[in-house]
Amino acid sequence: MCGLLVNAVFGIVMAVLVASADTFVHWRVHHASSVWRRGLRGEERMNRVLRHTLERRGYRVLYERVVPGHGPADELVIGPGGVWLVHNEAWHPDAEISHHGGRLFIDGRTQSKLVDGLTARADAAAERISRVAEVPVKVTPVLAVHGGHLVRTPFAADGIVFAPPLRLIRWMSRNPSADHSPDEVEAIARAAVRALPIGGRLTPPAAGITAA
Known part of the structure; x- marks a missing residue:
């Protein structure tokens, strides 16, 4: 034509x-849709993104930890602006991920089990880290979305921020929930290493932050 x-x-x-x-x-x-098609949840992709972004800016990241009694913590990000427990989920590329009235909906259905479990996991991680660090530490739950169709991003629902990996990292760096000095970041990271075991271990490793 x-x-x-x-x-x-x-x-x-x-x-x-x-x-x-x-x-x-x-x-x-x-x-x-690559993560969803391979039956994965997105941890590997998020790990790579974190290593090439926040870790190069002085943030400390613990990978594949467990919050005893509450399940896995895919990534625990510790930085000047706070501490975030990152959970990864991959959905079908046609799945509609939205929020209404402050609640999360996937294809029109609420996700109470997902958000309640993630919130409880972050609270339990905060309690364990605070106990070891001997200072109050707040842990904020966030969810990295792999695939699916987000009506708007990032968005908050049920007290959790949802976004694709790069936008989620940008949100974390621009929305601080604390003001930690470099020494405090290291102290919190060491406490987290002791408080949260790797994988399925019953006893946290005694090594320092390099154990992450």
Whole structure:
């Protein structure tokens, strides 16, 4: 049509642009659903993103920890602006992830079990870390979304912020919940290493932060 309306060169250029845009859209959809298609939850992707962003800016990150009695903590991020317990979930690329009245909905259904479990896990982690550190430590739960269709991002529902990995990291760096000095960041990280065991261990490792 462009070639008929203008000239052959313009038609070829527009055809290349349309083909490129179509390829890019299909690649984005394929990339966004890759974690879900492989039956994963997104921890590996989030780990890579954290190592190349916040860790290079002085944040400390503990990977694959367990909050005894409450389940896994995929990543525990400790930085000048606070402490965040990051949970990862992958949904079908067509799943609609939204919030109404302050509550989370996936394809129109509430997710009470997911949000209640994550909130309880963060509270329990805060209690254990505070006990070891001997100072009050607040742990904020957040959820990294892999795949799915988010109506708006980032958004807060049921007291938890939801966003894709990069936008979630940007949100954490721009929305501090505390004001920790570098020494306090290290002290909290050491306390977290002692308070939260790796994987399925029953006893926390005695080593320092390098055990993360």
